[in-house]
Amino acid sequence: MSSEEERSEDSQARELAKTYDPALTENAWYSTWLTKGVFAASSDSAKPAYSVLMPPPNVTGMLHMGHVLNHTIQDVYIRWRRMAGDESCWFPGADHAGIATQARVEKLLAQENLTRYDLGREKFLERVWQWREQYGDIILDQLRKIGVSCDWERMLFTLDESASKAVSEVFIRLFDEGLIYRGKRIINWSPLAQTALSDEEVESRETQDVLYTLRYYPEDAAEPLLVATVRPETIFGDVAVAVNPDDERYRDLIGTKVRVPLADKLVPVIADEYADPTFGTGAVKITPAHDPNDFEVGQRHDLPMPNSINPDATLNELAGEFQGLDRFDARKRIVERLRERDLIEKEEEYMHSVGYSQRGGEAVEPFLSDQWFVNMKALAAPALEVVQSGEVRFFPQHWTKTYEHWMSNIRDWCISRQLWWGHRIPVYYAPDGSFTAARSAEEACAKLGLPEDTPLRQDPDVLDTWFSSALWPLTTMRWLADGQKEQTADLAKFLPTNLLVTGPDIIFFWVARMIMMTKKFKGVIPFRDVYFTSMIRDARGRKMSKSLGNSPDPLDIIAKYGADAMRFTIIYVAPIGQDIRLKVDEKTQDIATMEIGRNFANKIWNAARFLLMKHKEVIKGVAREAHEDLPTYRYDLTDSWITSRFHETIRDTQRALQEYRLHEYAGKLYEFIWNDFCDWYVEMLKIRVAHSPTETYRQEMVNHAFLIFEGILRLLHPVMPFITEELWHAITDVDSSDSIVRAPVPTLDEARILPQETAQFRTVQSIVEELRAMRGQMNIPPHERLPITLACPDDPTSELLKSERHIITELARGSNLHIGRGLAKPAGAIATVVNGVDVFLTLKGFIDLDKEKQRLAKEIGRLKGMIKGTAAKLQNEKFLANAPASVVEHERGKLANLENTLAKLSTNLEQLAE
RNA sequence: GGGCUGGUAGCUCAGUUGGUCUAGAGCGCCUGCCUUACAAGCAGGAUGUCGGGAGUUCAAAUCUCUCCCAGCCCACCA
Numbered sequence: 001m002s003s004e005e006e007r008s009e010d011s012q013a014r015e016l017a018k019t020y021d022p023a024l025t026e027n028a029w030y031s032t033w034l035t036k037g038v039f040a041a042s043s044d045s046a047k048p049a050y051s052v053l054m055p056p057p058n059v060t061g062m063l064h065m066g067h068v069l070n071h072t073i074q075d076v077y078i079r080w081r082r083m084a085g086d087e088s089c090w091f092p093g094a095d096h097a098g099i100a101t102q103a104r105v106e107k108l109l110a111q112e113n114l115t116r117y118d119l120g121r122e123k124f125l126e127r128v129w130q131w132r133e134q135y136g137d138i139i140l141d142q143l144r145k146i147g148v149s150c151d152w153e154r155m156l157f158t159l160d161e162s163a164s165k166a167v168s169e170v171f172i173r174l175f176d177e178g179l180i181y182r183g184k185r186i187i188n189w190s191p192l193a194q195t196a197l198s199d200e201e202v203e204s205r206e207t208q209d210v211l212y213t214l215r216y217y218p219e220d221a222a223e224p225l226l227v228a229t230v231r232p233e234t235i236f237g238d239v240a241v242a243v244n245p246d247d248e249r250y251r252d253l254i255g256t257k258v259r260v261p262l263a264d265k266l267v268p269v270i271a272d273e274y275a276d277p278t279f280g281t282g283a284v285k286i287t288p289a290h291d292p293n294d295f296e297v298g299q300r301h302d303l304p305m306p307n308s309i310n311p312d313a314t315l316n317e318l319a320g321e322f323q324g325l326d327r328f329d330a331r332k333r334i335v336e337r338l339r340e341r342d343l344i345e346k347e348e349e350y351m352h353s354v355g356y357s358q359r360g361g362e363a364v365e366p367f368l369s370d371q372w373f374v375n376m377k378a379l380a381a382p383a384l385e386v387v388q389s390g391e392v393r394f395f396p397q398h399w400t401k402t403y404e405h406w407m408s409n410i411r412d413w414c415i416s417r418q419l420w421w422g423h424r425i426p427v428y429y430a431p432d433g434s435f436t437a438a439r440s441a442e443e444a445c446a447k448l449g450l451p452e453d454t455p456l457r458q459d460p461d462v463l464d465t466w467f468s469s470a471l472w473p474l475t476t477m478r479w480l481a482d483g484q485k486e487q488t489a490d491l492a493k494f495l496p497t498n499l500l501v502t503g504p505d506i507i508f509f510w511v512a513r514m515i516m517m518t519k520k521f522k523g524v525i526p527f528r529d530v531y532f533t534s535m536i537r538d539a540r541g542r543k544m545s546k547s548l549g550n551s552p553d554p555l556d557i558i559a560k561y562g563a564d565a566m567r568f569t570i571i572y573v574a575p576i577g578q579d580i581r582l583k584v585d586e587k588t589q590d591i592a593t594m595e596i597g598r599n600f601a602n603k604i605w606n607a608a609r610f611l612l613m614k615h616k617e618v619i620k621g622v623a624r625e626a627h628e629d630l631p632t633y634r635y636d637l638t639d640s641w642i643t644s645r646f647h648e649t650i651r652d653t654q655r656a657l658q659e660y661r662l663h664e665y666a667g668k669l670y671e672f673i674w675n676d677f678c679d680w681y682v683e684m685l686k687i688r689v690a691h692s693p694t695e696t697y698r699q700e701m702v703n704h705a706f707l708i709f710e711g712i713l714r715l716l717h718p719v720m721p722f723i724t725e726e727l728w729h730a731i732t733d734v735d736s737s738d739s740i741v742r743a744p745v746p747t748l749d750e751a752r753i754l755p756q757e758t759a760q761f762r763t764v765q766s767i768v769e770e771l772r773a774m775r776g777q778m779n780i781p782p783h784e785r786l787p788i789t790l791a792c793p794d795d796p797t798s799e800l801l802k803s804e805r806h807i808i809t810e811l812a813r814g815s816n817l818h819i820g821r822g823l824a825k826p827a828g829a830i831a832t833v834v835n836g837v838d839v840f841l842t843l844k845g846f847i848d849l850d851k852e853k854q855r856l857a858k859e860i861g862r863l864k865g866m867i868k869g870t871a872a873k874l875q876n877e878k879f880l881a882n883a884p885a886s887v888v889e890h891e892r893g894k895l896a897n898l899e900n901t902l903a904k905l906s907t908n909l910e911q912l913a914e
Numbered sequence: 915g916g917g918c919u920g921g922u923a924g925c926u927c928a929g930u931u932g933g934u935c936u937a938g939a940g941c942g943c944c945u946g947c948c949u950u951a952c953a954a955g956c957a958g959g960a961u962g963u964c965g966g967g968a969g970u971u972c973a974a975a976u977c978u979c980u981c982c983c984a985g986c987c988c989a990c991c992a
Binding site: 016018019020204211227228229230231242274275276278279280281283284285286287291293294352353396398399401402405406409504505507535537539541572573575578579580581582583592593595596598599600601602603605606607608609610611612613614659661663664667670671678679682683686690769772773775776777779781782783813862865866869873876877878879880881882883884886887890891893894 | 916917918919920925926927928930933934936939940941945946947949950951952954955956957958959971972973984985986987988989990991992
């Protein structure tokens with residue numbers, strides 16, 4: 001017997017446990033879903049397509065709360081659209097994460113006292129693949145725990161062969177078009193990873209340093225030229241000192257030479273606008289190999305560009321006695337030596353920003369080297385256009401500004417990495433130094449016009465991981481994967497995708513580049529809507545991170561609260577476009593907020609228990625069915641009201657989802673299920689069943705409750721997939737092979753939204769609430785039943801309330817209930833007014849005159865205040881002249897109502913005083 | 915330096931185009947309840963000069979200006 005059969009038999013037979021235990025359902029349902037293949041999508045389907053690309057998590061990654069938010073949002077949309085009748089396809093994948101993965105394996109090698117060079121490229125890559133086989137799926141297994149409904153058959157790893165083909169092809173095409181080029185430039189060098197980085201991989205941080213003013217002595221003068229620097233260790237790469245051509249102070253020095261301290265070499269003083277006369281001394285040392293600005297100056301003046309630093313950030317042979325020292329040690333030693341030789345004019349504390357590697361955290365070294373670049377300007381223009389025109393929409397919209405700014409000031413992208421783990425650059429070099437990009441060495445020979453057997457050398461570098469990520473919309477849909485086919489069934493069906501959900505931190509890394517590449521190679525946008533998720537922070541507003549110890553393991557949260565609870569909570573508390581703060585217990589890393597979702601799940605669970613109990617009691621042998629249709633029997637007010645509220649909730653939740661207001665989707669469900677369905681409807685069902693005149697009517701009432709509840713489950717399923725599946729099987733007679741995953745969303749019927757009945761029902765509700773409040777304020781013990789009198793202003797109201805007499809009596813704990821037009825206040829009663837109805841509660845011996853006077857006086861005070869405000873408005877001629885008629889009308893009605901209530905309460909107060 | 919967010923109850927936040935807003939919800943707090951599903955629950959209660967100031971308007975939490983505070987992003991002068 002398979003697990004799903006077991007469970008389904010089980011849920012029919014057993015009583016539901018008193019509290020919901022997610023551990024008993026979640027894992028079992030996920031494997032059932034996989035077995036049944038309910039997440040699979042087909043490009044052959046006639047249904048409209050809906051697709052989402054999963055941002056491929058790094059194979060080195062561990063699940064964190066950011067993933068939870070991100071994937072829950074995607075899953076909500078995928079599940080919702082699937083139920084709404086779309087061919088809903090979520091493309092999953094994983095990213096090879098060049099630097100991170102390589103670093104991970106190198107660290108393991110280090111434990112064996114090996115480096116990657118000891119193994120050589122091929123053996124090393126074998127080791128990395130082994131590692132990926134062993135650990136690379138952990139993150140995906142973790143994602144399954146939260147219930148993601150992606151089509152796992154379509155799983156793609158960014159280093160899979162099919163992806164590689166597309167990556168090479170794109171490189172070659174861009175190279176042939178001149179959009180990829182090789183150049184000697186200053187790039188950001190990571191001394192830890194020993195590779196180039198793109199500008200985006202560098203983050204700048206304010207750093208406290210010392211600004212040294214050094215003495216550069218002219219060849220034949222005793223007065224030194226003063227030059228300020230924070231990096232004295234780079235003086236061995238100095239090739240000039242620049243001053244501003246308009247700077248009077250140094251005009252005479254231009255063209256002369258000065259001696260670089262310690263380096264013992266003479267460099268020219270040059271004139272360049274780059275030197276800012278107002279900063280420091282106005283003279284700046286030029287070190288072209290170690291500073292991007294200096295590099296430009298060097299180019300303008302055709303200066304040599306000696307490199308004085310090694311790839312591991314130690315100083316090289318140019319540094320003489322300091323050779324081999326790490327850059328920061330060298331700085332200290334050089335400063336000491338400069339002091340000894342009296343070459344420092346002054347030292348001052350200095351705050352400035354320094355670039356750090358986003359991954360390794362070390363200070364990045366500006367480094368002159370040969371690298372590969374993508375010319376971004378040509379690619380950016382169409383990608384900017386589609387966002388500005390609204391073809392691609394950003395949510396929240398304000399991110400378009402950030403995007404526009406970046407795209408309009410775009411700089412070329414350094415794509416080569418001095419790593420081994422990645423897509424190798426398909427460029428071949430001939431012995432004569434010529435080179436080209438090609439699909440094979442043979443093709444390269446042909447392109448270069450060389451004999452077929454010319455020994456070529458392939459470029460040793462690999463591509464930035466984000467280069468392959470940029471092609472994600474294409475590679476997931478097997479572009480060029482099988483026999484170089486430009487068009488595939490998936491591309492035809494699912495591109496452009498509908499939604500991308502990602503963090504705003506990768507808007508440049510990923511979102512922009514996917515738009516560029518997809519536009520470039522397919523001529524279409526990759527996705528229509530981009531939803532930028534909130535950042536998840538701790539209670540103090542800090543990012544969640546392992547090192548801070550404020551990053552709970554979602555698996556622990558799931559174990560404690562359940563995946564549904566976690567999913568619901570995170571959607572419920574996530575405001576669009578703003579960061580989420582979660583209170584994390586410093587010791588246990590628990591997130592108590594998850595109780596919201598857990599309690600909610602438990603509430604739903606118990607509502608189901610109650611319904612099943614009533615079913616047993618009332619319907620007995622009658623089958624429970626899952627239908628779309630609502631019952632045909634004559635509604636009473638309660639049924640009309642709950643049906644109306646249900647359809648309002650359908651409307652509101654669908655609209656919220658369409659507008660990417662997920663917290664509202666969750667909020668509306670929470671409100672409806674807890675407040676309306678459980679607190680009122682279920683409570684009233686108890687009373688209505690007890691007082692129902694006929695068996696049939698009782699059965700219809702209970703049946704109706706089942707239908708509403710079944711609809712609730714389907715409405716809730718996208719955010720709480722597990723419990724809704726479990727209960728769907730428990731409360732309906734659907735075949736055990738069916739799944740709510742593929743059930744339809746409840747159909748909105750606007751005609752069932754009934755404002756009048758809703759208003760009538762609210763009157764009943766308000767009366768009950770007022771009576772409860774009066775009891776509370778008078779400290780009436782809950783068991784004490786007291787007479788209630790409702791004096792109605794007219795017959796319809798009286799009729800309405802009479803038809804709800806049982807409900808009012810029971811919910812307000814009445815002994816007997818008098819309803820009628822213009823009834824007098826009974827002796828010993830306290831009073832309030834609801835929509836013109838005098839509500840009297842006879843207290844008998846419980847009355848406390850002072851308390852009641854206080855209560856009335858307070859209410860009268862409030863009313864008077866409101867009357868004063870409203871009356872002032874209505875006396876204001878400008879208001880009457882300018883405000884729309886409906887507003888004036890409303891104010892008039894409000895005033896009348898307030899005055900009526902005030903009059904009644906004042907009378908009551910006077911009577912008490914007598 | 916440029917840009918983007920946000921500042922509403924003790925905490926986290928709603929509040930859509932200005933008018934049913936003398937401002938709501940959840941959590942927390944206080945009171946009373948093991949009421950025929952749920953104490954992970956039920957009923958009731960207290961709590962706010964809507965960051966400060968000015969302006970527009972018949973009408974401002976909502977629009978404009980300005981200042982203050984917090985956070986993020988981009989660009990950076992050694």
